[in-house]
Amino acid sequence: MFERLRGTRDFLPNEMAARKKVFSSIKKTVEEFGFFETDTPAIELFELYSIKSGEEIIEELYAFEDKGGRMISLRPELTPSVVRVLVSRAKELSFPVKWYSIPRLWRYERPQSGRLREFYQLNIDIFGSDDPRADTEVISCAIKLLCDLGFDESDIEVRISDRRMLQEFLLNIGIEKYHDVLKIIDKREKVSQKDFKEMLLGLKISEPQIKEIDAFLNSKGNFLESIENLSSSHKEEGISQVIESLRRIAQDLNDRGFEKFITFDPSIVRGLDYYTGMVFEVHDRKREFRALFGGGRYDNLAELFGGEHIPAVGFGMGDAVLELMMRRKNIWPEEKVEIDLFIATIGNVEKEVSKILTSLRNSGYKVDFDIMNRNLSNQIKFANKLGAKSLLIVGERDLKEGNITLRDLKTGNEAKITLEEFVSSPSKYLTKVL
Amino acid sequence: MFERLRGTRDFLPNEMAARKKVFSSIKKTVEEFGFFETDTPAIELFELYSIKSGEEIIEELYAFEDKGGRMISLRPELTPSVVRVLVSRAKELSFPVKWYSIPRLWRYERPQSGRLREFYQLNIDIFGSDDPRADTEVISCAIKLLCDLGFDESDIEVRISDRRMLQEFLLNIGIEKYHDVLKIIDKREKVSQKDFKEMLLGLKISEPQIKEIDAFLNSKGNFLESIENLSSSHKEEGISQVIESLRRIAQDLNDRGFEKFITFDPSIVRGLDYYTGMVFEVHDRKREFRALFGGGRYDNLAELFGGEHIPAVGFGMGDAVLELMMRRKNIWPEEKVEIDLFIATIGNVEKEVSKILTSLRNSGYKVDFDIMNRNLSNQIKFANKLGAKSLLIVGERDLKEGNITLRDLKTGNEAKITLEEFVSSPSKYLTKVL
Incomplete structure (x- = not known):
């Protein structure tokens, strides 16, 4: 070492x-x-x-x-x-x-x-x-x-x-x-x-x-x-x-x-x-x-x-x-990182996640996603460590009906919305960290 | 050298x-x-x-x-x-x-x-x-x-x-x-x-x-x-x-x-x-x-x-x-500096200029002013070299009536306004360079 x-x-x-x-x-x-x-x-x-x-x-x-x-x-x-x-x-x-x-x-x-x-x-x-x-x-x-x-x-x-x-x-x-x-x-x-x-x-x-x-x-x-x-x-x-x-x-x-x-x-x-x-x-x-x-x-x-x-x-x-x-004097800024959104996945949703990633990043959001094939609860733990403000859960089953789940990681509030609605107007659901 | x-x-x-x-x-x-x-x-x-x-x-x-x-x-x-x-x-x-x-x-x-x-x-x-x-x-x-x-x-x-x-x-x-x-x-x-x-x-x-x-x-x-x-x-x-x-x-x-x-x-x-x-x-x-x-x-x-x-x-x-x-490919950015405002002075207006400077900078504007005791035309030349978007002319005589002159250095448009009005609502007159 x-x-x-x-x-x-x-x-x-x-x-x-x-x-x-x-x-x-x-x-x-x-x-x-x-x-x-x-x-x-x-x-x-x-x-x-x-x-x-x-x-x-x-x-x-x-x-x-x-x-x-x-x-x-x-x-x-x-x-x-x-x-x-x-x-x-x-x-x-x-x-x-x-x-x-x-x-x-x-x-x-x-x-x-x-x-x-x-x-x-x-x-x-x-x-x-x-x-x-x-x-x-x-x-x-x-x-x-x-x-x-x-x-x-x-x-x-x-x-x-x-x-x-x-x-x-x-x-x-x-x-x-x-x-x-x-x-x-x-x-x-x-x-x-x-x-x-x-x-x-x-x-x-x-x-x-x-x-x-x-x-x-x-x-x-x-x-x-x-x-x-x-x-x-x-x-x-x-x-x-x-x-x-x-x-x-x-x-x-x-x-x-x-x-x-x-x-x-x-x-x-x-x-x-x-x-x-x-x-x-x-x-x-x-x-x-x-x-x-x-x-x-x-x-x-x-x-x-x-x-x-x-x-x-x-x-x-x-x-x-x-x-x-x-x-x-306690005015040194808090030592923490932040991103706008973490995408957690259930099942095989690679193609959709790539499209969401690309679309949101093109709109200037800081977005990350799971590349460790972890279970949902570990993905959520990791999202919190990254300082993600929001969590998007993309599941194979939900996706068949066109749905995704968006969770505010600060309040814990959760909503099921359509993928289409989310991707077409992300600013309705996300705010950017500076 | x-x-x-x-x-x-x-x-x-x-x-x-x-x-x-x-x-x-x-x-x-x-x-x-x-x-x-x-x-x-x-x-x-x-x-x-x-x-x-x-x-x-x-x-x-x-x-x-x-x-x-x-x-x-x-x-x-x-x-x-x-x-x-x-x-x-x-x-x-x-x-x-x-x-x-x-x-x-x-x-x-x-x-x-x-x-x-x-x-x-x-x-x-x-x-x-x-x-x-x-x-x-x-x-x-x-x-x-x-x-x-x-x-x-x-x-x-x-x-x-x-x-x-x-x-x-x-x-x-x-x-x-x-x-x-x-x-x-x-x-x-x-x-x-x-x-x-x-x-x-x-x-x-x-x-x-x-x-x-x-x-x-x-x-x-x-x-x-x-x-x-x-x-x-x-x-x-x-x-x-x-x-x-x-x-x-x-x-x-x-x-x-x-x-x-x-x-x-x-x-x-x-x-x-x-x-x-x-x-x-x-x-x-x-x-x-x-x-x-x-x-x-x-x-x-x-x-x-x-x-x-x-x-x-x-x-x-x-x-x-x-x-x-x-x-x-001609996509290298233009090599130029920019500020929001240059303050040119005529006569002894030091105190007022200090107050204008302080107030505008406190509001987040990039502001500079003459520290070379130059005549007005040389001050304006210099303001252009600094990439100033606006020019404020503070003159001893005008100031006795509470007035200043603001010039847009891109269009050349000029307006005489009161110092009070300008300092209290600078955003009506200035936009910030990024």
Whole structure:
């Protein structure tokens, strides 16, 4: 007997049916926001990841040499592929483009709750617009798709910041080692206050500076209010522009009714080096799980990949933590399959059953029938396991008089009708499962 | 600038939209036949393929050692994974199971027309029934899904045979090297008659035997008629049983109206070693392409994978040749994206646009708007590129009187209405794209 690889999953039809409902809800929301689906290969040149992905991701690559001697890799994230496509086909595109995809991704890391070696990730991105409304679209879409799945503001917190603000703030208090400090701030929630301080001291940041950093990082709260406060205390040109763009995002999120989901939180920086502006993270309010997902602005990536300057904003949401959170709240869909009709047979009625099957399927019904030569009671048991809504009993004797029996498997109600009547107007007797 | 790997594909939204239509038509047909979707990992242990896949497939594996020292492989076909799941979870299943999946597969072979290194393949299988009606279901589903895509009997030929019949025939004429002869027969269409003969002579098959083989392989024709002929000339017990099962398949395919698609063709053996009974291949009538796809019975595979005996029948259809054939017949869907509404703006109307967006998207419409601060004529150009069916013009001046302008982008018809009226009854003004 063979086993599947650790950190990968099999989905039987009932499990798959539940997942399909979740994915189709997500796709529906995202398409209402005007995002279009794209698709890219699961294997890419290794260099695509070595150029920009963080060290952590490089270490976790499923990378190998193919039979042609090229170093290739299973994709650990989608963004490099999408930017590759964008750069190589920029001439035929009309900007802005709003793209989404739900790729399978692979990372060799220790499998644990909410973290798998093979997983799905929804990716949405807007390329070509540096307008704050692009940021709002992306954040709104994130919140809306969670709401459409059944979450509300008591479950979800969206923490928003802007990396440029942090950078300006650090410069203002005399710190220029922006990237090194950023990395430490990114770890802040995972380490003790003491360790955090020591790491900063290690970079020769002074005690008073650390106090200022702490105060700044703790200045979280209502998005629009926090921004108005910052706006009155920071009049410098560089930072005013950032504040103005955050103010528009905050105002727009309020106009769209998402105020209750949002916290302004300057400690959010997102690990990846490539973010350049607004960044956000989505958490469960109870903090039982790690960040559900996050995203932000990455305006420099297209250039890094050899293209023109193309501003970009987006996020990626893995399916594993999402499923955990949905199960915790009991909003993961019921795992069951369904069909419209199962045909049970008594005696030799093959020819008639073939005709009924063909006619109903041509009309779009999901129909199955007995191919195990079982007795009637076992056929009915099986019909129930298939989630059949109705049962048609076709018996040799009844058929001589042109009759069949139709049973509603939910109510148990049964009616004897003519085969002709049933086949000519099935919609009188059956409704379709979605 | 990075390139994608040879033999892989990127799909922009318009290309993706066409493919989605094709895939969703296929899924619809398959689900009408009572097949349920499953999903399995793209990476599996290497041994899963070394145990049963043909040599050809082993040579083409994307196989490598993972960071944990395991030899793993990208899946080159789905069947081993499906059988692995079946065997490991047999206890919780109710047989027969009818499963389908449209996995991505990878094979390192020379990319050419209709053959890629990364491709999609529809797989459908019925496990647990050795009844000929299971065979009919699979073949009928294959034909029906092609019909639903727009093909008819002038495009498609389904060639059916049974390996056991060939085996019985060879035994009857005194040939026991069944597998070696089978491999040569499988190559028959690809080599000259002279080479075919020489390969058989190489196996010490005599000239008279070769003549008999040729005659048998050429005895193709109408399925039911051919079977009736064979039935009268072959009364031996072993072969009669095979003939009876083929007769039932032929009769049932006729009852379902598929007679015109089918040819009985004893030269069909399918390359893979694992087929045990009925085999079939689907070809374009003009033979411009290689086999569109094929399948058959493989009753011994579950045992080979360490499970109980589980009879099985199914097929796999790749997307690359299908697309070529659909394009040739001009039935590949139009490559275009669509949304319900684009909102063009004049002046500062951000707040109102956010409210309109939110309200319409909450009602399920696909809506986009300008985030590039373009002038009206460029916004309208862009709306047309997005395939917007309608255009809403929201202008600062009009809005002071509560008015907006709605334009049908297909007819050009325009109407000025109140914002209130439009937002409260959008269905009076918009229809949804599917």
